Amino acid sequence: MVYPEDAPATLAPDLPQARSGGERGRRTGPATAAAGLPADGDDPLAIAHPTLAAVVAERLRQLIIDGTLVPGVWLNERDLCERLRVSRTPLREAYRILAADGLVMLLPKRGAQVIAMSERDVADVFDVLAVLEGLTGRLAAEKASDEELAQIARLHRAMLDAYAARDLHAYYEASMGTHLAISAAAHNPTLADTHRRLNLRVQNLRFRSNQDRDEWAHGVEDHQRFVTALLARDGATVETLMREHALQKKALAMREARAREGVAAR
Secondary structure, eight states, rough: BBSOOOOOOOOOOOOOOOOOOOOOOOOHHHHHHHOOOOOOOOOOOOOOSOOOOOOOOOHHHHHTTSSOOTOOOOOOHHHHHHHHHOOOHHHHHHHHHHHHHHHSEEETTTTEEOOOOOOHHHHHHHHHHHHEEEEHHHHHHHOHHHHHHHHHHHHHHHHHHHHHHBBBHHHHHHHHHHHHHHHTOOOOOOOHHHHHHHHHHHHHHHHHHHTSSHHHHHHHHHHHHHHHHHHHTTTTHHHHHHHHHHHHHHHHHHHHHHHHHHHHHH
């Protein structure tokens, strides 16, 4: 989705240089940082190419995130096989991957349905996410290498560029990349995995919150503040700002869930 250039972007000032002092660091790159994965050398056992089911699952995941596949919709197996040009076997394997992520529900003899989270579910997830994201920010401020902070700054600037162009898809990719890179820079695999899995469940809600222009601008300002604090290695401030950012998203997501439940009840 690309919005027309009908209003100038208001961008925050340039970010300060990151302060030195990370306790430890690992080699990272854009892909590994965004995915929250370590990049400690090349393992000879590593699989160079993902399975077809994983590729299909990622494509469906993106369609769920951007709202092409709306909450509550039943996935039409025949139609998806034709459009994705795959057989039923990898598609069904992809369904299982998405079910493990909490994005679809599998029902015998009925197929797969995109999960529609209730208002209560949304509140519960964001309450936990707010704590996790605050913690990742504080730990990243303490433990990230200078290279990792530089990568986070690059992702943030890419996000600002996408905002200036009003390119929502590019913006969201860079925004989530920033969050996941911060999570990876905390150097706590358990925390990173828990955050990733929980965040997957509400990515579609986080994406759609930016379709409101005022809220989109507010989100950009939030990012500017907590990334600036992170680069200054101000862990306490980063923790507070990232927690507040998640709780702001919670309020928007709950409003959408409430509206969806109201429509379903009619």
